[in-house]
Amino acid sequence: MSVRVEQEATPVDEDREFRREIRDWFAANVTDDLRGAGGAGRENEAFEQRSEFARRLAAAGWSTLAWPAEHGGQGASLARQVIFHEEYARSGAPGRVDHIGLTMVGPTLIALGTPAQRQRFLPGIATATELWCQGYSEPGAGSDLAAVTTRARLDGDQWVITGQKVWTSLAHVADWCFMLVRTAPVPDGASRHAGLSYLLVPMRQAGITVRPIRQLTGDSEFNEVFFDEARTERDLVVGEPGQGWRVAMATLGFERGAATVGQQVGFQRDLDDLVALARRTGVADDPAVRERLTRAWIDLTVLRAHTLRVLAAPPAAGTATVIKLLWSRWRQGLGELAMTVLGPRGVAAAPGDDEADRWRRLFLFSRADTIYGGSNEIQRGILAERVLGLPRQDRR
Numbered sequence: 098m099s100v101r102v103e104q105e106a107t108p109v110d111e112d113r114e115f116r117r118e119i120r121d122w123f124a125a126n127v128t129d130d131l132r133g134a135g136g137a138g139r140e141n142e143a144f145e146q147r148s149e150f151a152r153r154l155a156a157a158g159w160s161t162l163a164w165p166a167e168h169g170g171q172g173a174s175l176a177r178q179v180i181f182h183e184e185y186a187r188s189g190a191p192g193r194v195d196h197i198g199l200t201m202v203g204p205t206l207i208a209l210g211t212p213a214q215r216q217r218f219l220p221g222i223a224t225a226t227e228l229w230c231q232g233y234s235e236p237g238a239g240s241d242l243a244a245v246t247t248r249a250r251l252d253g254d255q256w257v258i259t260g261q262k263v264w265t266s267l268a269h270v271a272d273w274c275f276m277l278v279r280t281a282p283v284p285d286g287a288s289r290h291a292g293l294s295y296l297l298v299p300m301r302q303a304g305i306t307v308r309p310i311r312q313l314t315g316d317s318e319f320n321e322v323f324f325d326e327a328r329t330e331r332d333l334v335v336g337e338p339g340q341g342w343r344v345a346m347a348t349l350g351f352e353r354g355a356a357t358v359g360q361q362v363g364f365q366r367d368l369d370d371l372v373a374l375a376r377r378t379g380v381a382d383d384p385a386v387r388e389r390l391t392r393a394w395i396d397l398t399v400l401r402a403h404t405l406r407v408l409a410a411p412p413a414a415g416t417a418t419v420i421k422l423l424w425s426r427w428r429q430g431l432g433e434l435a436m437t438v439l440g441p442r443g444v445a446a447a448p449g450d451d452e453a454d455r456w457r458r459l460f461l462f463s464r465a466d467t468i469y470g471g472s473n474e475i476q477r478g479i480l481a482e483r484v485l486g487l488p489r490q491d492r493r
């Protein structure tokens with residue numbers, strides 16, 4: 098007589114199955130024209146195909162893994178989110194077109210939006226049929242965000258918005274913008290954070306002009322956005338009018354997370370490709386280059402270990418900031434190293450030299466890594482004051 102022992106599937110087995118399922122889906126859906134397209138510094142590449150891919154990804158249920166089930170998501174465990182982002186990066190799937198909606202405004206509406214706002218906007222974000230941009234920075238308000246001067250006043254059932262935003266990524270393709278505007282003067286003796294509001298504004302209207310800014314790479318991924326009596330509905334303010342600072346900061350808190358792990362898988366691929374290039378061209382024989390490549394590998398290994406440790410542990414002060422400081426400097430270093438490996442080809446590549454173009458774009462775009470999402474100087478200031486308890490900087 099034989100005895101069959103039924104074993105319950107453990108979470109580890111299930112996660113393994115989950116990984117296989119995702120891997121199969123990417124194998125079937127990441128076609129050659131999509132592989133490696135888009136991403137930072139290449140946002141305009143194959144935009145239509147990437148949008149279609151995002152819609153397919155959403156239809157398969159992969160886009161909203163991190164969202165709670167009651168808001169149309171899968172409520173997936175952190176382990177599964179990490180698996181998804183790893184496999185996404187490993188498959189060479191294209192840069193997302195819908196990340197601002199999915200990782201910034203979507204979670205903000207889930208946490209702080211009204212039921213009507215969630216009902217109106219979450220489905221469009223989840224299905225990648227409505228794209229978003231972030232309207233925070235202005236010519237006089239970047240690091241000092243509370244200095245925004247774009248203002249909005251109520252006119253009947255609508256907000257009327259006048260002012261200018263700048264560096265607005267993807268505004269030229271966005272359907273909606275979440276923005277921080279001043280809706281009331283600073284009350285006497287109050288902080289400048291009072292009187293700001295967080296509005297959701299339709300981009301396709303007569304009162305909005307989007308003017309692309311040409312970047313170092315030669316491409317235009319961000320824009321100046323001018324608001325001349327632009328309008329949005331009165332109930333499209335998230336949180337209370339005048340309390341927008343809290344909402345704006347909550348959005349920034351959602352920006353990172355499990356996706357960081359996928360980003361680092363992409364970094365590893367970049368490094369592997371650069372090592373292969375150095376070997377192929379003989380540059381790897383140079384002891385100084387060998388040392389820099391090895392150092393890059395060590396630093397990336399440490400960064401990944403630190404990121405996984407942070408994700409697995411309860412959030413601690415400053416940890417997300419440390420990750421941003423480390424990865425931004427790491428990628429800039431890789432760009433600089435790529436220029437060394439390429440040599441004269443880095444500055445005088447023949448037209449159609451896609452390999453040189455890839456590394457040149459990485460080098461040029463990575464200059465921005467220490468600026469957006471809060472510059473590295475600001476991040477270090479936050480660590481100094483909030484984690485180390487050093488004296489506050491004098492800000493007049």
Ligand SMILES: Cc1cc2nc3c(=O)[nH]c(=O)nc-3n(C[C@H](O)[C@H](O)[C@H](O)COP(=O)(O)OP(=O)(O)OC[C@H]3O[C@@H](n4cnc5c(N)ncnc54)[C@H](O)[C@@H]3O)c2cc1C
Pocket residue numbers: 230231232233234235236238239240241263264265266267319465468469470471472473474475478490
């Ligand atoms: C590629 C890219 C995409 C972006 N996308 C968006 C977007 O979609 N939406 C959006 O709203 N914004 C976006 N930004 C803008 C970004 O958030 C700002 O560039 C950033 O906050 C810095 O502001 P700033 O450019 O006005 O520089 P400033 O604030 O003028 O800073 C200039 C320099 O002074 C330093 N500095 C300023 N204050 C201090 C201080 N207190 N202590 C020490 N040093 C200081 C800064 O670190 C920096 O080196 C993007 C920027 C880039 C580069």
